[in-house]
Amino acid sequence: MYLVLAAATYLLLVSPTLSLMCTQKEEVNILNECVKILKDEMVLSENMADYCKAYQDWVQCMERPDNLWCDSSPLKGLRYFVSERVEFDKKTGVCHDTDASLLEAASLELKRPETDLKSVTFESAEEARCVKSLNERCVNKMRAYMREHTTGDCGAINEYFRCFLNNSINCNSSKPLQKYKNMLLEIGKEVKMSFETSSILKNLCP
Secondary structure, three states, X not given: XXXXXXXXXXXXXXXXXXXXXXOHHHHHHHXXXXXXXXXXXXXXXXXXXXXXXXXXXXXXXXXXXXXXXXXXXXXXXXXXXXXXXXXXXXXXXEEEEOOHXXXXXXXXXXXXXXXXXXXXXXXXXXXXXXXXXXXXXXXXXXXXXXXXHOOOOOHHHHHHHHHHHOOOOOHHHOHHHHHHHHHHHHHHHXXXXXXXXXXXXOOOOO
């Protein structure tokens, strides 16, 4: 028994895979998993090149420490994923989707109290909430992936997405978020690589 305890203690102290925080490689894998989810679950629109541009603008904007929430935010960029499979009906204010669970999530999102979406440009607050619910679904799947593939609570990622889903939180004052924000600039290269290797998106991103 003592040998088992000693071995476990040694592994906790020495093995990087048992760290209580996510490693950078794990965080890159988590974000890439999210990109795969978005590509798998939504039909890519003809405006994918516009999304690439929006993403690149966002990365450049993130380099400015005074402005985390940029006009070309990832939330705005997700508009370009909403096409045939997910449609926002301006007349009824409902997100239509063949997936009942996604439609239900979007409907619940539309019933929530008004949130601060001034930093994101949409045609209406309802459209913004519709797209936000799609992103929230991706984040929830990402968190499940994180629990399955990592040890510890990955505080920087949780802090980032708490802020991401509710931009009324002061993101710039968060030390874990600052750490993750800097890491996003490196992760952006990984995302760009996944775009370049996709047969659907090949040659769209410069």
